[in-house]
Amino acid sequence: MPNYRSKAEERFANALAEKGIRFEYEPEKWDYAKKLVNSFCGECDHPKVYQRKKYTPDFYFPDYGFYIELKGRLTSRDRTKYIAVKRSNPRKDLRFVCLADNKISKSSATRYSDWLREQAMVFHVGKDIPDHWFGPAGKKPTRTRSKAGQRKEST
Numbered sequence: 747m748p749n750y751r752s753k754a755e756e757r758f759a760n761a762l763a764e765k766g767i768r769f770e771y772e773p774e775k776w777d778y779a780k781k782l783v784n785s786f787c788g789e790c791d792h793p794k795v796y797q798r799k800k801y802t803p804d805f806y807f808p809d810y811g812f813y814i815e816l817k818g819r820l821t822s823r824d825r826t827k828y829i830a831v832k833r834s835n836p837r838k839d840l841r842f843v844c845l846a847d848n849k850i851s852k853s854s855a856t857r858y859s860d861w862l863r864e865q866a867m868v869f870h871v872g873k874d875i876p877d878h879w880f881g882p883a884g885k886k887p888t889r890t891r892s893k894a895g896q897r898k899e900s901t
């Protein structure tokens with residue numbers, strides 16, 4: 747049994763196991779580029795400077811081809827990171843499960859769901875498993891070849 751970073755991740759993993767959904771916990775690290783503010787290149791003085799960072803998604807679903815990041819809080823730092831992760835890894839299917847649809851800050855009317863929608867990120871709000879992601883429609887299409895050599899997609 748993996749050492750989960752939070753009780754919420756452990757509960758989510760247990761719920762997945764109870765439903766027979768195969769997953770891997772923190773299976774890989776992704777590279778991403780974080781833009782540094784108020785910085786410049788020491789060699790050419792260019793104002794756009796990036797730092798190489800690593801990101802580890804919480805869950806991977808090999809039968810479906812997507813990843814889930816489970817969030818209790820979605821801080822400003824998190825939001826900046828996920829924009830950079832998405833920009834650096836456009837072919838990765840990263841989805842978010844937010845345990846609650848809180849406001850992004852006390853002074854803002856914007857909720858987590860509003861922000862995720864604005865960023866065109868796939869998300870679900872609630873402590874339950876988003877079952878529609880794990881049905882036939884949620885499966886990643888696999889490419890096969892017919893006898894005539896034409897590509898066909900199936901789920």
